[in-house]
Amino acid sequence: MTVVVKWTGREAAALGKALSLSIRGYAEYLDVNPTTVQKWRNRGQALDVMPETAQLLEEALRRCDAEAVAKFEALLAENEPTTVLSASRVSESVPLGPVRVTSHKFIPVYLGAAVEPLFADAEPCPLGPGALEHRALPAVHLDAVPASRLHLYACGVAIFHLVQPRTVARLSELAAWRYQSYVTDMDWATDRLRELLAAKGVAMDAAATYVLSAYHLEDSPWEGSQLETALQVLTTPSVVVDREHPDGPQRLGDDAERALFAEGYAHPDAIDFGIKAVSMGLAGWSGVAYHPLAADRALPMSAIVALELDVQTLWALSTYVIDEIEAARDPVMPDEAYGWRWLRGACSRLTAARPQETSQHQLMREAVLATSQLPDRLRAAQEALRESSV
Known part of the structure; x- marks a missing residue:
């Protein structure tokens, strides 16, 4: 290969x-x-x-x-x-695993005003970096731990956060599972929301359209440059998967994977937010990978999760606004409070540095925002709402 x-x-x-x-x-x-x-x-x-x-x-x-x-x-x-x-x-001596990770999947759906009956039943949550009001319900998924939650945002977005520990023999197995499970998880998320809303007498036309992954690399056989390559592969899984296989996404052979580790692999668009001797972190278009080197000084994974929840919520909201404008329809927000001024404030809170923010938090936030391209999307949605007098 x-x-x-x-x-x-x-x-x-x-x-x-x-x-x-x-x-x-x-x-x-x-x-x-x-x-x-x-x-x-x-x-x-x-x-x-x-x-x-x-x-x-x-x-x-x-x-x-x-x-x-x-x-x-x-x-x-x-x-x-x-x-x-x-x-x-490529040398046969290059190790491919085993690898132990905790997978965090974020599956957002824009519900608009339909979020309200679920929001009323949920438990309040601490505000994240974007200061977006939200509450949560348990998310019961056969392949996820009880810590998984359905987060409900007052701005009209529902987002499933699935926590799934995985141990695999090689990263390509994890990458193939990632692509294969995306399809079933999006269907599950859509069906689950329809069930919850139907119990409230509310019909739902929306559907989940994407999944964003963040990986916490717990344990692996690599160090140095090979560990750096592992994080690169976690953020860009397509490099070890045949996505055009007739039977669906399949892992490539061991030789292809060993080639990456033997010579080193780095995607040009992945952004490093690690701190020397403290942590290794990468953000890319397909997701985030993080590995603490000094657990007592590194970022807790909860900080990355909190940011991604707000980022993916605003991505789903801005996508709805832009799609409505492109379809020659005026966006309908769940409440008049969530117009262009509110969106401007959310964008500012996410992009501006805070006095209490550590350098690690700042690097992580900037890397995630840059690779997600959310600020540009928020500004486009903000302008669209402004022109629609929303």
Whole structure:
């Protein structure tokens, strides 16, 4: 198995040549704009490929036959340093596990005013970094511990927080479980909310559309650079999974995983928020990974959970607002108090540093906000509500 550690214009263009595709043919194959392919050819290593497009390229490489892979490797070998790892060069001595983690899944659904009957029955919760009023009910899930909760926000969002301890033989098993369980967990979250609301005489049309994961790495066989690679894989699981497999997402072979650990892997868009000798932390588009080195000085996982609850709540709310505007409809908020001014305040509370905030909290908050792209989304939703006089 050939693994690309970092996709730049150079690797992306080489794959198109290895497949013997024209610029237009390659663009159609990947479902990207032909000008994007042209930029890859023109700018080479000076251009970093966007994470979403890198996933398309990874999947295209996995579908290549042996001849195309050999041609791809030969094209890249002409110019060092290479970012491609061949499984034949990887030592069998590289450990793959076992790995013990606690998985935290966040599954939000925008309910609007329909949240009110559930909110009334729930227990108040301490305010998080965004100071969003919310309450919680138990979330009974067959694969989650009793600490799991359904958080209900006064602004109209319900968000399931599922806590699931996992011990796996290798990270690719965890990554495959992650993708496979996302589908069933979203269906479960939607069905569970419908049941709860139906008991209150309220119909629900909304559905869960995404899951965000945060991993607390408890124990592993790695240290140093290999431990850094492990956190990178936890934040970008697609690198060890075949998401296009006919039977659903499947883990790649051990050779592909060993290649990453042997040579080191770092996603260009993952942001480090660790503190030397205290903790290791990474935030990426697909999630967060954290490993304390000094438990008494590191962030408690509850701090990361509190931030993600507020971030994912505001993401779901802003998505609803933007989707309504794009559909030529005026957004309907659960209460007139949750208009553009309230959204402006929530954005300010999340993005502004606080005097009582530690450096670790600040680094974590900034990394999560940057990789989620929430501030830009909140500003867009705020402007949309303002124009709609909400």
